[in-house]
Amino acid sequence: MKKQYPTGPVTHKIRQLNRLDIFKQKRMAIFETLSDRETEVLQLIAQGKNNPKISQELLISRATVQNHRAMIRQKLDIKNEQGFMKYALAFNLIDF
Amino acid sequence: MAHFSESELLERFHLYIASIEDQLWKRENSGDIIDDIPLITIISRPEVLEFINTNKIHQQLTGYSPEEVRENSEAYTGNIVHSDSLKNVKKFLPEFYARQGSHKTMAFVQYAKLLGEQEYSPLITFTKPPKSPNSSVIRLSVTPGEMGKMSGKMERIVKMDQFRLKHFKRFQHLTSREIEIMKLLAYGHTNPRIAEQLFISRQTVETHRKNIKSKLELGSFRDLMRFALAFDLIEL
Numbered sequence: 208m209k210k211q212y213p214t215g216p217v218t219h220k221i222r223q224l225n226r227l228d229i230f231k232q233k234r235m236a237i238f239e240t241l242s243d244r245e246t247e248v249l250q251l252i253a254q255g256k257n258n259p260k261i262s263q264e265l266l267i268s269r270a271t272v273q274n275h276r277a278m279i280r281q282k283l284d285i286k287n288e289q290g291f292m293k294y295a296l297a298f299n300l301i302d303f
Numbered sequence: 304m305a306h307f308s309e310s311e312l313l314e315r316f317h318l319y320i321a322s323i324e325d326q327l328w329k330r331e332n333s334g335d336i337i338d339d340i341p342l343i344t345i346i347s348r349p350e351v352l353e354f355i356n357t358n359k360i361h362q363q364l365t366g367y368s369p370e371e372v373r374e375n376s377e378a379y380t381g382n383i384v385h386s387d388s389l390k391n392v393k394k395f396l397p398e399f400y401a402r403q404g405s406h407k408t409m410a411f412v413q414y415a416k417l418l419g420e421q422e423y424s425p426l427i428t429f430t431k432p433p434k435s436p437n438s439s440v441i442r443l444s445v446t447p448g449e450m451g452k453m454s455g456k457m458e459r460i461v462k463m464d465q466f467r468l469k470h471f472k473r474f475q476h477l478t479s480r481e482i483e484i485m486k487l488l489a490y491g492h493t494n495p496r497i498a499e500q501l502f503i504s505r506q507t508v509e510t511h512r513k514n515i516k517s518k519l520e521l522g523s524f525r526d527l528m529r530f531a532l533a534f535d536l537i538e539l
Contacts, residue, residue: 217410219535220460255525287491288524303463
């Protein structure tokens with residue numbers, strides 16, 4: 208039987224999540240270079256929290272948050288805001 | 304209900320549909336055919352609310368017998384299906400049944416109040432247009448939790464779909480230009496870049512951005528992304 212993908216209202220989303228799965232597999236090794244703290248910061252960024260909020264929540268200085276953010280950017284080769292979201296989505300740090 | 308993987312589910316769906324379609328050509332009474340199918344099964348006219356038959360699992364989960372569904376279709380759907388979801392289904396299903404070729408399969412989410420539950424449960428429903436204009440259509444439904452390996456994905460999709468339903472009215476206030484700009488913003492483009500790409504001034508981009516922000520009540524980039532994902536504006 209020919210395998211078919213359903214088309215329609217949730218199809219785009221199924222494909223979206225399948226693409227994220229592929230992204231996850233490809234970037235697994237890079238992602239694992241993040242420290243636990245950096246992963247935590249990435250999750251908070253992806254939740255839409257700004258630096259002051261993150262510094263409050265983790266009880267660290269704003270400069271430290273700034274450093275973490277820069278480090279995450281560098282390690283994951285993130286070019287813009289969407290990059291943070293893409294990693295957080297692919298690695299299940301946020302639902303969507 | 305049994306658990307299925309993603310490919311199994313699709314394969315089974317096609318298998319079930321094929322067997323039901325085959326049998327429907329041969330005899331009037333579809334009850335004994337669909338009762339063997341371990342998914343909620345509904346056979347209707349392409350007009351959607353003209354029901355022909357439902358199976359045992361459907362009765363177990365909704366409390367409605369095939370006779371009750373047939374004779375009281377308005378009351379049945381009104382009681383079982385969430386009104387927003389019903390509006391949605393009434394709108395796109397007939398279009399789908401009329402427009403597409405018979406090889407296409409569609410999956411969509413609908414929300415139904417199952418027997419003994421207070422809240423609406425999301426159901427992933429698979430369907431296909433009729434073989435010929437006069438033949439009936441078949442809809443098979445499962446809950447995301449029963450989709451085995453695909454459950455996690457389906458639960459996320461349901462969350463996006465719920466977000467979409469909740470914010471649908473707000474989203475409709477956007478102009479097509481604003482949607483265009485929103486897409487570019489969701490891809491992470493900066494204002495100067497968007498201005499260049501659309502041949503408009505940075506000031507205009509900024510104005511559009513402010514309008515989008517206030518119309519959708521966005522507080523962060525994440526909020527923007529949620530809309531972009533829920534309304535299928537981007538491909539990651």
